[in-house]
Amino acid sequence: MKYLITSALPYANGPIHFGHIAGVYLPADIYTRHKKLKGEKAIHICGSDEHGVAIMQNAQKAKISYQDYVNQWHKTHKDLFDKYDIKFDFFGQTSQDYHKEETLKWFNDLLSKKLIERREEKQLQCQDCKNFLPDRFVEGECYVCGYAEARGDECPDCGTWIDPLKLKKPVCKFCGSKNVSAVDSYQWYLMLSKSHEKFQSWFESRKPFWRKNVVPFVESLTKDNLVDRAITRDLDWGIDVPLPEAKGKKIYVWFDAPIGYVSNTKEYLKQIGSNEDYVKDWWGNKDVKIINFIGKDNIIFHSIIFPVMCMGTGFVNPVTDLPANQYVNLEGKQFSKSKGWYVDADEAITQFGSDALRFYLTSLIPETSDSSFTWKGFELKINSELANNIGNFINRAMKFSAKNWPEGLKAEKFLAFDQDHESTVRDFMKEYHELLDSQQIKKGQEHLMSLGSKVNLFISDRAPWTEFKTDPEKAAETIAISSMYVMVLGVFFSPYLPNLSASILSYFGLNAQSEVVKKIYQGDLEALKGFFRAGFKLQVEPQGLVPKIDPKVIEELDKKLKEKAQA
Ligand SMILES: [Zn+2]
Ligand SMILES: [Zn+2]
Numbered sequence: 001m002k003y004l005i006t007s008a009l010p011y012a013n014g015p016i017h018f019g020h021i022a023g024v025y026l027p028a029d030i031y032t033r034h035k036k037l038k039g040e041k042a043i044h045i046c047g048s049d050e051h052g053v054a055i056m057q058n059a060q061k062a063k064i065s066y067q068d069y070v071n072q073w074h075k076t077h078k079d080l081f082d083k084y085d086i087k088f089d090f091f092g093q094t095s096q097d098y099h100k101e102e103t104l105k106w107f108n109d110l111l112s113k114k115l116i117e118r119r120e121e122k123q124l125q126c127q128d129c130k131n132f133l134p135d136r137f138v139e140g141e142c143y144v145c146g147y148a149e150a151r152g153d154e155c156p157d158c159g160t161w162i163d164p165l166k167l168k169k170p171v172c173k174f175c176g177s178k179n180v181s182a183v184d185s186y187q188w189y190l191m192l193s194k195s196h197e198k199f200q201s202w203f204e205s206r207k208p209f210w211r212k213n214v215v216p217f218v219e220s221l222t223k224d225n226l227v228d229r230a231i232t233r234d235l236d237w238g239i240d241v242p243l244p245e246a247k248g249k250k251i252y253v254w255f256d257a258p259i260g261y262v263s264n265t266k267e268y269l270k271q272i273g274s275n276e277d278y279v280k281d282w283w284g285n286k287d288v289k290i291i292n293f294i295g296k297d298n299i300i301f302h303s304i305i306f307p308v309m310c311m312g313t314g315f316v317n318p319v320t321d322l323p324a325n326q327y328v329n330l331e332g333k334q335f336s337k338s339k340g341w342y343v344d345a346d347e348a349i350t351q352f353g354s355d356a357l358r359f360y361l362t363s364l365i366p367e368t369s370d371s372s373f374t375w376k377g378f379e380l381k382i383n384s385e386l387a388n389n390i391g392n393f394i395n396r397a398m399k400f401s402a403k404n405w406p407e408g409l410k411a412e413k414f415l416a417f418d419q420d421h422e423s424t425v426r427d428f429m430k431e432y433h434e435l436l437d438s439q440q441i442k443k444g445q446e447h448l449m450s451l452g453s454k455v456n457l458f459i460s461d462r463a464p465w466t467e468f469k470t471d472p473e474k475a476a477e478t479i480a481i482s483s484m485y486v487m488v489l490g491v492f493f494s495p496y497l498p499n500l501s502a503s504i505l506s507y508f509g510l511n512a513q514s515e516v517v518k519k520i521y522q523g524d525l526e527a528l529k530g531f532f533r534a535g536f537k538l539q540v541e542p543q544g545l546v547p548k549i550d551p552k553v554i555e556e557l558d559k560k561l562k563e564k565a566q567a
Contacts, residue, residue, distance in 0.1 A: 001289060003042035004282050005032050006261045008294040009049035009094070012073035013058055016080055017335045017345055018373050019328040020295070022361040027323065027441040028293035029086040030362070033495035034436045037512070037521040043282075047092030047264045048074040051238040052253035053136045057173065059237075066237045070095055083349045084358065085498050090268035094260045098270075100239050102263035103256045106313055107242060115191050115312045116231065123185035123234070124152070124164050126172035132234035133164065133172055133180060140167030187233070188241065190255065192226035195308045199226060202311065202318060203303075210303075213296065213368065214324050218303045226304065231255040258306040261292075262316055283316035291321045291439075299324050323439045326366035330561075331374050340564040343373065343557075351553075355500045355546065356382045362496060365442040375561070379554040382546070389452040390489060390500075391546025393459060397482035398507060398542035400464060405476065408537025413480035414529070421481060422525060424454065425488055429523050432492060445496055448489070455485040483536060484528060491520045500545060509539035 007028040010016055016025075028044060035042035050070035059069035074093055081088070092099065110116040124133040131137065135153040142150035143166045147157035152164035164170070170180040192199075199222065207215050231252050232241050238250030266278035282288055292302045299322070307318035329335070335342055349357055360381045364371040401409065428451045435444040459482055467475035490504030494512045502511060508531070510517050519527035 001040065001287055002282070002285070003032075003035050003040060004265070004288050004290045005035070005042060005044045006290070006292050007044070007046040007088070008292070008298050009047055009257055009260050010077050011052070011054070012048040012050045012070040012077070012093075013052075013055045014073070015337065015345065016077055017337075018330070018343060018348075018361060018364075019335055021084060021086070021345060022328045022364045022371075022373075023295045023325040023366060024293050025081065025086045026084070026358060026361055027325070027365050027439065030441050030444075030495045031291070031293070031436065031439055032087070033498070037494060037518060038433075039518060039522055043089040043265070043268070044087065045090050045261055045264050045268065046088045047090070047094065047260050048077060049253065049257045049260065050074070050093055050095040051250075051256060053134065053233075053235065056235065056237050057136065067095060080346055080349070083346070083354065085354045090264050090271070092260065092264035092267055094256060094263075096267075098267045099256070099260060099263040102266060103239050103251060103259050104242050106259055106309065106315065107251060107255075109313045109315070110190070110309065111188075113312065115194060116188050117191055118186055119189050119228075119230075120184065120186045121230075122165055122182040123187075124167075124170060124180055125183045125185075126174060126177050127179040127181055128177035129172060129175040131172065131174045132185070133170070133174075134233045134235070135164075137173045138164055138167065138170050138180065139173060140170040143168055185234070187230040187249070188246070189228045190231045190305070190309070191228050192305065192308055193228050195312060196222075196226045198311055199304065199308055202307065206320075206322075209320075210322055211324060211367075213326065214299055214303060214322055217296075217299055221300065222304060226308070229305070254301060254305070255309075258301060258309070279316060286317070288317070289320045290317060291323065292319050294322065294324050296324050296326055321439070323367075326368070326370045328361075328364050328366055329370060329372045332372050340567060341561075342564070343375075343561065352549070353499070355497045356386070356549065358497055359386050359445070362442060362445045367440065367442055375554045375558045379549050379551060383548050385449060387546040387548045389449055389456060390493075391544065393452060393456045393482075394486050394489065394504060395542065395544055397459060397479060397486055398538065401479045401483060402538050402542055404468060404472075405479070408535055409476055409480050409483070411533055411535040413476045414484065414532040414536070416477040417481050417484050417529065417532075421484070424451075425485075425528070426523075426525060428488075429492075433523070436495070448492055448496065451485075451492075452489065455482065455489075458482070458485075480532070480536070484532060487528065487531070488520070491517050494521065503545050506540050507538055507542065508536070 005028055008024050032042050032044040055070060059066045062069060078091055124138050126133055136151045138152040139149055141148055142155040144160045145158035147155055150162055153162055155162055165182055171178055172180055232249045233252045234248055235250045239256055241249045241251055262283055265282055269276050269278050294302050302319060302322055310316050310318040330341055333341055360378045363381055364373060432444060432447055435447055462478040464475040464478040467478060487508055490501050494501040505511055516527050516531050
């Protein structure tokens with residue numbers, strides 16, 4: 001089995017916040033690292049989603065070209081992911097030619113099968129600046145709730161999918177004119193309704209494996225029928241509709257964005273000089289599991305529309321598993337840059353580093369319900385759990401070892417890692433693998449922490465610092481066993497906290513690529529025991545690996561957040 005893992009393409013139109021990181025990119029990264037450490041063939045594909053009206057509006061506001069605008073965000077996002085140690089095998093761009101080529105292949109195929117059709121329709125047009133006004137290019141009063149600034153695609157207040165023709169008092173967002181009227185036009189539609197039966201039988205086969213939060217949502221949207229949707233727009237940014245009568249029309253962003261997973265895979269294989277084929281060896285291969293990590297706002301596209309496109313073309317297999325997460329909020333309210341209710345993810349990582357933030361954000365992964373970031377929660381999580389439980393244990397054991405056995409511990413001391421410890425580690429590994437294999441990433445970390453608690457209890461009970469005074473041989477055994485647990489923690493923290501894991505493994509002269517590390521990760525206890533069979537001497541001077549967070553710093557950040565929100 002091979003694993004084709006994707007993360008929702010970030011929209012190249014604004015900063016990535018903690019909600020995106022904890023909801024999508026971090027769990028996908030941890031899962032991919034896990035699969036790779038297990039020795040499975042896995043790739044993690046992502047890239048920027050670079051078309052659409054919101055990008056056009058902001059590029060116009062910034063007075064730069066659309067391409068420059070999306071390039072900037074592409075780079076900003078890529079840099080941020082690097083700082084969080086979130087690794088992709090490929091991170092592409094949907095504004096590139098390779099993506100256009102793949103998208104046109106899909107469009108033409110669906111058109112030839114009459115799964116894309118032209119339809120006449122009314123569309124809003126500004127009678128002053130003559131622009132057509134799709135989606136966010138028009139605002140007006142919501143006909144459901146009366147909210148004054150409803151957009152042509154959605155009412156931000158009541159969440160209704162807006163039919164722009166029904167908006168009251170429409171206003172042109174290009175020039176501000178109220179001289180807006182409906183004119184005859186035409187667009188191409190994806191004929192989802194024609195695929196209802198095919199979709200239903202496929203969905204039935206997926207239901208048992210999908211998350212409980214996803215299934216009823218998809219069911220409610222698809223029970224009776226599927227609704228056809230326009231996939232072209234009158235815009236000047238995007239992929240041209242490849243038809244002579246479609247001059248000035250572009251393929252709309254939500255049609256081309258998911259194809260980005262496929263085009264980015266193709267480009268990835270090309271760039272690394274692989275002789276694998278993106279379809280035969282990956283997307284169309286029945287021995288490949290396709291796993292889309294997404295947030296709940298993306299469920300419609302990944303569970304309904306894109307699978308219908310996949311089945312319609314027959315080019316690629318539809319998604320196998322869809323770990324869709326709920327939202328991460330900021331103290332219970334949605335992140336909002338414009339309202340100042342916001343924490344800059346880039347500033348935070350610069351200040352606290354990837355271990356602390358990855359650890360806290362993993363604890364917030366909203367697998368079953370929404371969760372909330374708070375500065376106080378961050379401080380507590382790091383100081384009372386990561387530092388107290390893991391950092392403190394490793395620090396105590398390793399420093400005591402360096403101080404009292406600078407020449408190292410002899411092989412026979414490690415024989416005390418007996419049946420009891422072996423079964424502790426074996427049980428731990430079994431559950432750890434089950435949790436990560438089923439994408440229960442947050443629980444996997446909790447499980448690691450419970451191993452940490454066990455070994456803390458062990459070292460506190462044995463109290464080698466007291467043992468040493470009366471029975472130094474026994475103390476040596478305690479530290480030998482502890483060293484083996486330190487190694488186990490170093491190995492299994494690798495997907496979660498690659499930075500901390502690397503520091504721990506360096507004590508043993510190892511890294512995440514070392515053969516013995518992979519063997520242990522894969523559950524080989526003999527590899528663990530074998531490593532210590534020659535005795536063990538620390539390879540690096542031990543130092544505090546998990547710095548505590550100063551409560552005063554947190555107080556300041558908390559104060560700053562609340563002041564910003566009021567301003
Ligand atoms: Zn206008
Ligand atoms: Zn409304």
